[in-house]
Amino acid sequence: MRARLALRVSGVTYEHREVALKAKPEPMLVVSPKGTVPVLCLSTGEVLEQSLDIMRWALMHNDPERWLPCSPASWTVFNTTLDRLDGEFKADLDRYKYPQRFGLIDGLSHRTQGAVWLMALDTQLQSSAFLAGPTWGLLDACVAPFVRQFARTDRVWFEVQPWPHLVQWLAAFENSEAFVAVMRKHPLWVPPQV
Numbered sequence: 001m002r003a004r005l006a007l008r009v010s011g012v013t014y015e016h017r018e019v020a021l022k023a024k025p026e027p028m029l030v031v032s033p034k035g036t037v038p039v040l041c042l043s044t045g046e047v048l049e050q051s052l053d054i055m056r057w058a059l060m061h062n063d064p065e066r067w068l069p070c071s072p073a074s075w076t077v078f079n080t081t082l083d084r085l086d087g088e089f090k091a092d093l094d095r096y097k098y099p100q101r102f103g104l105i106d107g108l109s110h111r112t113q114g115a116v117w118l119m120a121l122d123t124q125l126q127s128s129a130f131l132a133g134p135t136w137g138l139l140d141a142c143v144a145p146f147v148r149q150f151a152r153t154d155r156v157w158f159e160v161q162p163w164p165h166l167v168q169w170l171a172a173f174e175n176s177e178a179f180v181a182v183m184r185k186h187p188l189w190v191p192p193q194v
Contacts, residue, residue, distance in 0.1 A: 001145040003038040004182035006055035010062045017189035025191045067138040078139050085143055089117050093146060097153045114150055122163035144173045
């Protein structure tokens with residue numbers, strides 16, 4: 001989702017190919033043997049296999065809404081937040097959402113641990129409309145899909161927590177034109193028969 005958000009805002013033209021990860025097409029595995037998504041194949045032959053790499057590439061080509069951090073300090077905040085998101089928070093999210101995959105009875109202790117970071121985000125949103133500052137930015141686009149997953153695991157619980165700014169921020173994202181556009185369903189891509 002976050003790669004799609006950046007590609008959309010950048011206006012970079014690309015061909016979207018929806019694949020079923022349970023039946024990965026051979027052409028995908030040829031260009032990206034690890035078999036995960038997203039994958040962006042550039043005309044130069046370079047292959048980008050991480051959403052953050054795709055986001056940076058797209059926004060370096062065109063950043064009309066000024067999503068990229070504009071100062072060394074804002075890049076530091078971005079990198080620190082992403083380290084926490086992609087590390088501890090993602091681990092807690094996975095164990096909260098899918099406890100059986102990790103041999104857990106439930107994921108409640110991981111929900112509690114993840115909630116600590118969400119409270120910190122709410123505190124940040126008390127002084128700024130968005131995580132990236134006064135306008136939506138790269139940091140928001142990176143964080144929002146994961147907060148959404150966390151919220152969707154138990155929406156009733158999520159919405160009664162003492163993080164009203166976070167709830168409002170997430171609702172604005174989920175009701176945005178950008179969210180609706182990137183969540184549009186695509187037919188599965190079928191490789192051409194040779």
